[in-house]
Amino acid sequence: MKVFKSISSLIVLFLLITGISRPVIAQQAAYSVVSKSSSTLEKTQDKPYKSEFFHVRGTPKVTVHTTTGNIEVFQNSEIDGVMVDLYLERSFSLWSGRRSLDNYRIILQQQGDHIIASVEDKKSGSVSVNSDIKFHFVVQTPANISSNLRTLDGDIFLENVEGYHYVQNQSGNVNIINASGEIRVVSTLGNIGLENLNGNIWAKTVNGSVNVLSNSGEVRVRSVSGNIIASDINGTLVSATTSGSIFADFRNVSKAIYLETVSGDIDLLLPRSDGYNIEGSAMSYDFVGFDDEIISERHQNHRQLNVVIREGGLPVHVTTMSGRVRVAESQE
Structure with a gap:
């Protein structure tokens, strides 16, 4: 029995050292998520960690900021507002350890027609790129919007929208499809x-x-x-x-x-x-x-x-x- 316990301990230690990821959750949002074959976002949840629907009267401004995760924004003509879903992706590593979600400030709020979705570290004011939690945002909007999208470590996908858009990331790819208006994109390693x-x-x-x-x-x-x-x-x-x-x-x-x-x-x-x-x-x-x-x-x-x-x-x-x-x- 001692031999079996030792082997089990070695296997657990190997998984920790190699940093093998464990998916937590994936795929379907609570509010009429459109299935799109062109999506670049790999969701890792069965349902979102958080979801909020915001009614708007005019043209919405959408601000989404996360530093460890992907951002996907696309038009859904079947809704009359802005739907924000936040998905989590956890990984475990001997070096990074595991941080509680209590260490992060997750903001999903509305100021008039301005919708804000962001994640911040309560201590530093941002999320560490080496964090063991990734925060992926999926946002459904009307056709006419303005957006400000930013992530340090992740991909950004924007589709079927009109208006002014500013998109920025450091590490990751940016894909913008079927959009019109004024579009500015800045990337460092993507x-x-x-x-x-x-x-x-x-x-x-x-x-x-x-x-x-x-x-x-x-x-x-x-x-x-x-x-x-x-x-x-x-x-x-x-x-x-x-x-x-x-x-x-x-x-x-x-x-x-x-x-x-x-x-x-x-x-x-x-x-x-x-x-x-x-x-x-x-x-x-x-x-x-x-x-x-x-x-x-x-x-x-x-x-x-x-x-x-x-x-x-x-x-x-x-x-x-x-x-x-x-x-x-x-x-x-």
Whole structure:
């Protein structure tokens, strides 16, 4: 019997040392949660730890702040207010120990049409990133809202909303789908995905890539060490990266194109029907499929290049310090 007790003790000690996570709860909110295959949030509860429904009269402002967990905000047309569900995810580790929920201040409150959902450490005023508890928020809203979403360690997902949105995280990915208005995204260690957006979009990440798909309006994106991929664009694109490459594919150019990288390549696909004034700086150039009759002017001085397509028109600026520039036109 002593042998069996020793073995059991060793197994428990091994589980503690390796920090194997134990899910606590998962999946269904108490108030009409919409099932979405596109959701990026992995809920770990059978039901929320806390749920609150807030009635609003005007356009709601939604503020969600957590430092150890994911945030998911999406439109639910079947409700006439804002539904906030808080899910918990616990993990156990020999180093972190286990903290009681009494150590945290959980806020779910309403100030007029301003809905606030946040988690704070009662001692430090924030939640430690090394905490053994993660706080995941799932928020259902009307279509027209403004939002302020922030987490230090987690993913953020925003879908099917209109208005002003500020999204920020440090470690984790950000995905925004089917949204319109003014959207600002800042990430440090994560990738940013922007799909089917319309309006004025600003996005910046340090150690991640930016993927832009089927966006309309003015898009400004920046990365330090990641690539920028912009496909099926209608509008204006301003993009810059330090050590990544840029790929941009346009269906329609409204005002201008500005692409800049230091040590990467640039690949640009333009609509066939428009005229362009292309200014470039690169180690080498490749204009694929451009016949002599559509090139009105071409001047090159070492790295600098000026090309006028179809008598000119839309300004296009492409710059890379140590890479190449490749420009082509779509076949449509």
